[in-house]
Amino acid sequence: MEGFFFIVNFFDSSVRNLLDNDLMITTGNLPIVRRRLVQNFFRNKKWILIIFQINKIGTMKNLISILLITFIGLNVFSQKKAVTEAFDVEVIGEGKPLILIPGLSCSGEVWNESVEDLQREYECHILTLAGFADQAPFDYKDAYLPKIEKEVVNYIKTKLEEKPILMGHSLGGFLSLSIAQNNDGLVEKIIIVDSFPFYSAAMMPSANEESAKPQAEMMKNMMLNTPEDAFEGQQKMTLAAMITDEDKIETALAWSLQADRKTVAQAMYEIMSTDLRKKMALAKCPILVMGSWAAGKDYGITKEMTADIYKTQFKEAANCEILMAETAKHFIMWDEPVWFLENVKQFLN
Numbered sequence: 001m002e003g004f005f006f007i008v009n010f011f012d013s014s015v016r017n018l019l020d021n022d023l024m025i026t027t028g029n030l031p032i033v034r035r036r037l038v039q040n041f042f043r044n045k046k047w048i049l050i051i052f053q054i055n056k057i058g059t060m061k062n063l064i065s066i067l068l069i070t071f072i073g074l075n076v077f078s079q080k081k082a083v084t085e086a087f088d089v090e091v092i093g094e095g096k097p098l099i100l101i102p103g104l105s106c107s108g109e110v111w112n113e114s115v116e117d118l119q120r121e122y123e124c125h126i127l128t129l130a131g132f133a134d135q136a137p138f139d140y141k142d143a144y145l146p147k148i149e150k151e152v153v154n155y156i157k158t159k160l161e162e163k164p165i166l167m168g169h170s171l172g173g174f175l176s177l178s179i180a181q182n183n184d185g186l187v188e189k190i191i192i193v194d195s196f197p198f199y200s201a202a203m204m205p206s207a208n209e210e211s212a213k214p215q216a217e218m219m220k221n222m223m224l225n226t227p228e229d230a231f232e233g234q235q236k237m238t239l240a241a242m243i244t245d246e247d248k249i250e251t252a253l254a255w256s257l258q259a260d261r262k263t264v265a266q267a268m269y270e271i272m273s274t275d276l277r278k279k280m281a282l283a284k285c286p287i288l289v290m291g292s293w294a295a296g297k298d299y300g301i302t303k304e305m306t307a308d309i310y311k312t313q314f315k316e317a318a319n320c321e322i323l324m325a326e327t328a329k330h331f332i333m334w335d336e337p338v339w340f341l342e343n344v345k346q347f348l349n
Helices: 013-021 035-042 060-066 108-118 144-159 171-182 199-203 209-225 228-240 246-258 261-273 277-282 294-299 303-313 337-348
Strands: 005-007 051-053 079-084 087-092 096-101 122-129 165-169 189-193 287-291 320-324
Touching: 079 144, 087 108, 087 144, 096 108, 096 144, 096 171, 108 122, 108 337, 122 144, 144 171, 144 261, 165 171, 171 189, 171 261, 171 277, 171 287, 189 337, 199 209, 199 261, 199 303, 209 261, 228 246, 287 303, 287 337, 303 320
Parallel strands: 096 122, 096 165, 165 189, 189 287, 287 320
Antiparallel strands: 005 051, 079 087, 087 122
């Protein structure tokens, strides 16, 4: 029977047994590999067709009950859970719980490469927030981030058996810090990837919450009222200043265009008008901050200048380490992945 191909339902236990015990498989141009490698390769595809080649005579009878052409409309290689309307969560790996929160508009898939490595030692809980990427928006009234925070805290208290580590990029880092400040002893450590406790003060040092509100409101209205074509152009230009790789710029752009613009505008308003510096001393757990500066070097920004802003904003933190990437733009885990993972693992261990 060698040379025949079948599309099969991966949920069927007999398929999994065959893969583990009887069959070798090929996927496209990948070399023949065991199921685990294909599992990792296809882990984040939302629609999956797995094609198996029979390499062993005598397995045909085992396939009779499973020759079903099946589109699998969810991630079959992880424990996908629709826990709350506030976010979608995907659980991958085994070990200590690590919650990964993406930035503005982004899917949890922004962590794919990081999770590929971290899942060997950590149970990765990868969030995609409501209204971001392809997630449906939810009713947050006038406070998006506080409601998201409440639901993340509830998830930790009801779904996890030990203190997790939080790792957030941009908005996700801001949210991680706020959770640590408002919930003493809830988390073990937090990792903040290129995010300030008060965004507006990073741009204008004299800013406070009241003075930042008009600018934040202006930004919110601009995001809401920009025509679709112009919005796409603006987003692509913005993302090109945040990401080095062209393909990843397109990926992030697709998430941005899929996202609910009202939700994104509200979240941006809240980041710009909320100052977490004043509660910094309440964040008692160890904090790792990873900052970037390279995107501004053509405009006179230096590594030392940016590091000083981070040090000033986090100066009241009890236990905080600040590291600056050398070449990465805002998406550090994409632009400088080796450096990023080395420092994440060193901090976690």
